[in-house]
Amino acid sequence: xxxxxxxxxxxxxxxxxxxxxxxxxxxxxxxxxxxxxxxxxxxxxxxxxxxxxxxxxxxxxxxxxxxxxxxxxxxxxxxxxxxxxxxxxxxxxxxxxxxxxxxxxxxxxxxxxxxxxxxxxxxxxxxxxxxxxxxxxxxxxxxxxxxxxxxxxxxxxxxxxxxxxxxxxxxxxxxxxxxxxxxxxxxxxxxxxxxxxx
Amino acid sequence: xxxxxxxxxxxxxxxxxxxxxxxxxxxxxxxxxxxxxxxxxxxxxxxxxxxxxxxxxxxxxxxxxxxxxxxxxxxxxxxxxxxxxxxxxxxxxxxxxxxxxxxxxxxxxxxxxxxxxxxxxxxxxxxxxxxxxxxxxxxxxxxxxxxxxxxxxxxxxxxxxxxxxxxxxxxxxxxxxxxxxxxxxxxxxxxxxxxxxxxxxxxxxxxxxxxxxxxxxxxxxxxxxxxxxxxxxxxxxxxxxxxxxxxxxxxxxxxxxxxxxxxxxxxxxxxxxxxxxxxxxxxxxxxxxxxxxxxxxxxxxxxxxxxxxxxxxxxxxxxxxxxxxxxxxxxxxxxx
Numbered sequence: 001x002x003x004x005x006x007x008x009x010x011x012x013x014x015x016x017x018x019x020x021x022x023x024x025x026x027x028x029x030x031x032x033x034x035x036x037x038x039x040x041x042x043x044x045x046x047x048x049x050x051x052x053x054x055x056x057x058x059x060x061x062x063x064x065x066x067x068x069x070x071x072x073x074x075x076x077x078x079x080x081x082x083x084x085x086x087x088x089x090x091x092x093x094x095x096x097x098x099x100x101x102x103x104x105x106x107x108x109x110x111x112x113x114x115x116x117x118x119x120x121x122x123x124x125x126x127x128x129x130x131x132x133x134x135x136x137x138x139x140x141x142x143x144x145x146x147x148x149x150x151x152x153x154x155x156x157x158x159x160x161x162x163x164x165x166x167x168x169x170x171x172x173x174x175x176x177x178x179x180x181x182x183x184x185x186x187x188x189x190x191x192x193x194x195x196x197x198x
Numbered sequence: 199x200x201x202x203x204x205x206x207x208x209x210x211x212x213x214x215x216x217x218x219x220x221x222x223x224x225x226x227x228x229x230x231x232x233x234x235x236x237x238x239x240x241x242x243x244x245x246x247x248x249x250x251x252x253x254x255x256x257x258x259x260x261x262x263x264x265x266x267x268x269x270x271x272x273x274x275x276x277x278x279x280x281x282x283x284x285x286x287x288x289x290x291x292x293x294x295x296x297x298x299x300x301x302x303x304x305x306x307x308x309x310x311x312x313x314x315x316x317x318x319x320x321x322x323x324x325x326x327x328x329x330x331x332x333x334x335x336x337x338x339x340x341x342x343x344x345x346x347x348x349x350x351x352x353x354x355x356x357x358x359x360x361x362x363x364x365x366x367x368x369x370x371x372x373x374x375x376x377x378x379x380x381x382x383x384x385x386x387x388x389x390x391x392x393x394x395x396x397x398x399x400x401x402x403x404x405x406x407x408x409x410x411x412x413x414x415x416x417x418x419x420x421x422x423x424x425x426x427x428x429x430x431x432x433x434x435x436x437x438x439x440x441x442x443x444x445x446x447x448x449x450x451x452x453x454x455x456x457x458x459x460x461x462x463x464x465x466x467x468x469x470x471x472x473x474x475x476x477x478x479x480x481x482x483x484x485x486x487x488x489x490x491x492x493x494x495x496x497x498x499x500x501x502x503x504x505x506x507x508x509x510x511x512x513x514x515x516x517x518x519x520x521x522x523x524x525x526x527x528x529x530x531x532x533x534x
Contacts, residue, residue, distance in 0.1 A: 010236075011236075015254075017254060020255075032257075034255055034257065034260060037253055037255060037260045038253065038254065039249075039250075039251040039252070039253050039260070039261055039262075039263040040251045040252050040253070041237045041242070041249060041250070041251035041252075041263065042237050042251070043251060043252040046235055047235040047236035047237055048236075048237070049236050049237050050251075051251075051263055053263055053264075062268055062269055062272040065272050065276055066271075066272050066275050066276060067347075068342070068343045068344070068346060068347055068363060069346075069347065069351070069356070069359060069360045069363050070347050070351060070356065071356075071360070083356075085357070085360070086356055086357070086360040087360075088360060088363045088364045088367050089367070090343065090367060091444075091447055092275070092343075092460075094453075094456075095268060095271050095453065095456055095457050095460060096268045096269070096271055096272045096275070097268055098264050098265055098266045098267075098268045098269065099263070099264060100259065100260055100262055100263075100265070100453075112371070113447070183236055183237070183238065183239070184238075184239055184240070186239050186249075186263075186264075187239075187264060189239075189240070189243075190243075190264060190266050190269075
């Protein structure tokens with residue numbers, strides 16, 4: 001099986017936020033929740049870089065480790081998913097996540113959180129693939145249809161790559177070799193404990 | 199002549215074009231590297247331990263791109279806290295069992311006198327039991343968050359355990375309010391008797407309370423009880439403050455602050471539970487005649503004489519001892 005990963009080529013990202021919009025639309029993500037976002041570092045200064053970030057589907061995922069009810073599971077494609085039926089909305093996965101991926105709808109009194117929501121790598125949840133129940137809770141299941149995550153599929157500059165880790169790493173390596181520079185695979189060291197040698 | 203000049207013009211123009219083209223080729227061959235001065239992920243993480251920028255959505259905490267400190271917090275929550283909590287709570291239980299076996303139950307010397315005096319009035323008892331009830335539920339629901347998945351999940355199954363944990367979380371959040379009120383009332387209603395004094399030094403030197411065989415004099419609260427008081431007030435204050443930070447996420451602090459609040463909350467809470475196990479032990483099986491002080495509110499005079507002689511003398515002087523006149527000096531209780 002493939003080991004699915006995301007890779008954002010920061011030298012190509014133009015901060016168009018189309019990945020964010022595609023994600024919100026594809027999964028009908030509620031208002032106030034962003035499964036993917038674009039962050040610009042050193043905005044307006046020479047050398048600014050934008051990075052599109054969502055759940056990186058970490059190896060040995062910290063969210064899964066700290067969850068008090070063990071609601072996370074990892075698929076055969078190494079995609080980190082969770083069950084909203086089990087989630088109690090404690091918020092611990094957000095403290096552990098290096099990428100700020102978990103999102104919570106605000107429900108009830110005080111800062112009370114509802115069921116956690118995050119990027120599913122367009123792979124749905126524990127419900128039957130493509131079912132209505134799965135769509136309502138987790139959004140579309142493109143992976144089950146043989147499609148890759150929409151954010152990367154429609155990235156206009158092909159900055160955001162999704163797919164088997166080895167293949168996207170190879171694409172990135174060739175790119176860097178051809179153009180002669182690359183600022184590295186953002187988040188890979190933290191998420192996968194490895195970088196891409198270029 | 200004009201044709202010659204025109205030709206020269208063409209040659210010069212052609213040469214100029216070639217020169218410009220040549221220059222352009224040299225520039226592109228110089229290998230421009232636009233990342234030379236760009237932000238570098240590893241450098242950011244090394245220097246700041248996070249990567250933060252600007253986003254275009256209202257959620258400002260999403261502007262933190264990476265915070266690898268989350269892994270340290272994970273290590274704390276999954277390893278360190280479990281060790282601290284396990285050692286503190288199991289250690290305290292073990293100590294109490296060993297202590298009970300060695301020392302046994304502290305009896306009222308000379309038996310009960312049959313005369314009683316009021317130790318805690320109805321309001322004090324109400325506040326104590328409100329705080330205590332909340333504390334027990336908060337402790338169990340809190341320990342569930344740290345230890346539940348190892349201790350309960352395998353037996354309850356994922357669905358039942360998640361349902362129980364959801365209700366436990368609600369209970370934890372809502373009961374924090376009466377608990378905090380209780381801690382504030384405890385602080386106010388008993389602070390007058392809980393400042394350390396010279397009597398406490400003597401009491402500790404004599405190994406007072408249940409440790410030594412001696413029964414050094416004490417006022418209304420002895421040094422051990424004063425410690426419990428300050429553990430409740432300071433520990434309760436710390437868990438309440440850190441708890442409200444967690445309950446109102448990101449209102450007052452950022453991701454690092456939230457992690458710190460959880461660390462403080464977790465460590466103080468498990469130590470608090472361990473301390474309260476000791477308190478519950480002394481108040482129930484550890485000492486004869488102690489529970490009734492918080493139960494019905496009154497204690498036996500002989501219990502008071504044994505554990506709070508200075509307080510008893512004070513109460514007797516105020517005529518608050520019920521059930522007959524104080525016994526004459528040298529009066530002996532019948533043997534058991």
